Amino acid sequence: MKLGELMSRVGIERPLEARVGDLSVAGVSADSRKVKGGELFVALSGSKTDGAKFIADAVAKGAAAVVASSEHSAIAAGIPVIAVDDPRRLLALAAAAFYGAQPETMIAVTGTAGKTSVVSFTRQIWAAAGMSAAQIGTTGVIAPGRNDYGSLTTPDPVSLHALLADLAKAGVTHAAMEASSHGLDQRRLDGVKLAAAAFTNLGRDHLDYHPTVEEYFQCKMRLFDTLMHKGAPAIIYADDEWSGRAAAAASAAGLDVRTVGRKGEFLALKRVEHFRDKQVAEIHLGDDIFEVHLPLAGDFQIANAIVSAGLAISTGVEPAKAFAALNHLKGAPGRLELAGQTKDGALCYVDYAHKPEALENVLISVRPFTTGRVVVVFGCGGDRDKGKRPIMGEIATLLADVAIVTDDNPRTEVASTIRAEIMAAAKGAVEIGDRHEAIRYAVQMLRAGDTLIVAGKGHEEGQTVGTEVLPFSDHEEIRKALGG
Ligand SMILES: CC(=O)N[C@H]1[C@@H](OP(=O)(O)OP(=O)(O)OC[C@H]2O[C@@H](n3ccc(=O)[nH]c3=O)[C@H](O)[C@@H]2O)O[C@H](CO)[C@@H](O)[C@@H]1O[C@H](C)C(=O)N[C@@H](C)C(=O)N[C@H](CCC(=O)O)C(=O)O
Ligand SMILES: Nc1ncnc2c1ncn2[C@@H]1O[C@H](COP(=O)(O)OP(=O)(O)OP(=O)(O)O)[C@@H](O)[C@H]1O
Ligand SMILES: N[C@H](CCC[C@H](N)C(=O)O)C(=O)O
Numbered sequence: 322m323k324l325g326e327l328m329s330r331v332g333i334e335r336p337l338e339a340r341v342g343d344l345s346v347a348g349v350s351a352d353s354r355k356v357k358g359g360e361l362f363v364a365l366s367g368s369k370t371d372g373a374k375f376i377a378d379a380v381a382k383g384a385a386a387v388v389a390s391s392e393h394s395a396i397a398a399g400i401p402v403i404a405v406d407d408p409r410r411l412l413a414l415a416a417a418a419f420y421g422a423q424p425e426t427m428i429a430v431t432g433t434a435g436k437t438s439v440v441s442f443t444r445q446i447w448a449a450a451g452m453s454a455a456q457i458g459t460t461g462v463i464a465p466g467r468n469d470y471g472s473l474t475t476p477d478p479v480s481l482h483a484l485l486a487d488l489a490k491a492g493v494t495h496a497a498m499e500a501s502s503h504g505l506d507q508r509r510l511d512g513v514k515l516a517a518a519a520f521t522n523l524g525r526d527h528l529d530y531h532p533t534v535e536e537y538f539q540c541k542m543r544l545f546d547t548l549m550h551k552g553a554p555a556i557i558y559a560d561d562e563w564s565g566r567a568a569a570a571a572s573a574a575g576l577d578v579r580t581v582g583r584k585g586e587f588l589a590l591k592r593v594e595h596f597r598d599k600q601v602a603e604i605h606l607g608d609d610i611f612e613v614h615l616p617l618a619g620d621f622q623i624a625n626a627i628v629s630a631g632l633a634i635s636t637g638v639e640p641a642k643a644f645a646a647l648n649h650l651k652g653a654p655g656r657l658e659l660a661g662q663t664k665d666g667a668l669c670y671v672d673y674a675h676k677p678e679a680l681e682n683v684l685i686s687v688r689p690f691t692t693g694r695v696v697v698v699f700g701c702g703g704d705r706d707k708g709k710r711p712i713m714g715e716i717a718t719l720l721a722d723v724a725i726v727t728d729d730n731p732r733t734e735v736a737s738t739i740r741a742e743i744m745a746a747a748k749g750a751v752e753i754g755d756r757h758e759a760i761r762y763a764v765q766m767l768r769a770g771d772t773l774i775v776a777g778k779g780h781e782e783g784q785t786v787g788t789e790v791l792p793f794s795d796h797e798e799i800r801k802a803l804g805g
């Protein structure tokens with residue numbers, strides 16, 4: 322593609338010198354280590370370093386031209402340097418232009434908790450309705466004949482557009498993706514053609530990255546006010562503290578706001594009965610009433626299911642089919658997932674709660690079907706928001722009968738310091754650093770009627786200590802402790 326054409330396709334209408342505009346570019350990259358000959362190198366100012374420092378490396382690798390923020394426009398690279406205000410957005414739009422194809426119907430989900438569950442459920446509803454469907458997020462990529470383990474919740478734009486083109490080529494017509502606040506802030510989703518989007522809830526998260534909760538919320542709202550076209554459906558979970566503000570933002574952006582939940586107007590949740598292994602809900606859509614038997618535990622899964630139904634219906638699935646599909650949903654791996662039970666029938670769950678509201682929700686969720694004690698094993702990640710540690714400590718001791726504080730990816734921090742920060746607010750909690758020992762201790766204390774939640778790692782397959790990832794699975798540790 323000619324550089325001039327690429328620039329106009331990404332909305333930069335500034336005239337380029339003919340010599341520059343006529344230059345052929347073969348692709349785009351923001352990583353000098355991966356640049357290939359003839360590609361456009363986009364220099365991004367990041368959290369660890371500044372891509373502008375690597376312009377010379379990119380040139381040495383054969384980059385054809387450079388895009389940088391205006392500050393770097395003067396750098397003599399020996400090849401054309403184009404200055405733009407928002408290089409990250411340009412990178413994403415250029416990646417979209419290069420790779421071209423995307424599944425016809427794409428949706429994105431934002432919110433502090435529930436994104437992975439909602440994209441999984443939406444994919445399952447689409448698939449049940451006969452569509453070729455995919456999901457992209459924290460647990461990886463799932464599509465017909467494909468199941469790749471994930472790393473980032475929202476992939477970087479170059480990998481993302483390569484992936485979308487691959488999926489489209491493989492015949493995937495519907496794809497649901499997670500929009501993390503980092504992803505939205507860093508413009509990783511700009512250039513994705515979204516047919517609909519959803520908001521689940523907002524709680525404390527990533528305050529190591531976002532200066533305030535307000536700024537965190539505003540990042541999430543980029544999904545509605547920048548990435549969607551006017552009139553597109555925005556599914557908003559109605560029963561969160563932030564629902565009103567999310568709906569107002571979507572409405573101000575000219576979107577078709579569809580609220581779902583107990584206070585929902587599009588899908589109204591009228592009645593829920595909780596059982597040990599399922600929940601029965603009555604959902605109203607206009608004058609139609611649907612009874613759903615969701616085969617999953619946890620009140621929050623009803624919230625995720627109703628958001629997914631809203632998304633599926635808003636992208637063409639017949640309501641009766643969407644609700645029927647809810648009766649067969651499988652939980653996303655490691656989201657309140659039953660990993661085993663003791664001989665006396667005490668249930669052992671693995672859950673991915675690693676932030677205060679999620680921990681609070683999961684502990685409240687299991688109470689209705691727990692006749693004995695709720696036991697929780699959890700920790701907090703190193704090199705992540707330190708402020709959440711005492712809050713999670715307090716929630717665990719308040720809502721569980723037994724709280725066991727252990728390690729969860731200490732990364733480059735001292736594990737005992739992280740635990741001490743949690744313990745400071747966790748009166749009466751037991752501290753066992755070794756996660757394997759902590760799980761064994763918890764399983765051994767279980768009696769009939771008790772419920773164990775091992776929280777924080779969910780689907781993860783490793784424990785990151787320093788920069789090393791040691792193999793570790795909560796599922797496997799529970800199974801071992803149960804003697805199986
Ligand atoms: C803080 C953060 O989000 N960082 C992400 C970001 O990196 P960055 O732009 O800050 O990169 P940087 O390391 O400062 O480098 C700046 C630029 O120089 C370039 N560079 C660097 C070195 C070199 O030799 N040559 C070169 O060109 C880099 O490619 C980059 O373009 O962009 C990179 C590419 O997209 C990401 O891989 C990286 O994710 C890091 C690994 C990460 O851990 N991110 C986490 C926090 C994250 O994004 N999490 C969210 C939310 C998770 C949740 O749901 O809770 C997610 O979406 O996964
Ligand atoms: N709707 C919800 N409301 C509150 N808590 C929830 C909700 N859905 C899930 N959770 C809790 O959050 C955990 C993570 O759920 P899920 O992976 O679906 O969310 P996520 O937004 O993708 O999280 P992450 O940003 O960490 O990837 C679950 O294990 C559960 O404890
Ligand atoms: N995407 C999140 C996952 C956290 C999971 C938890 N196990 C931890 O390590 O804190 C993060 O990287 O912050």
Ligand SMILES: [Mg+2]
Nearest residue numbers: 436437459474
């Ligand atoms: Mg997720």
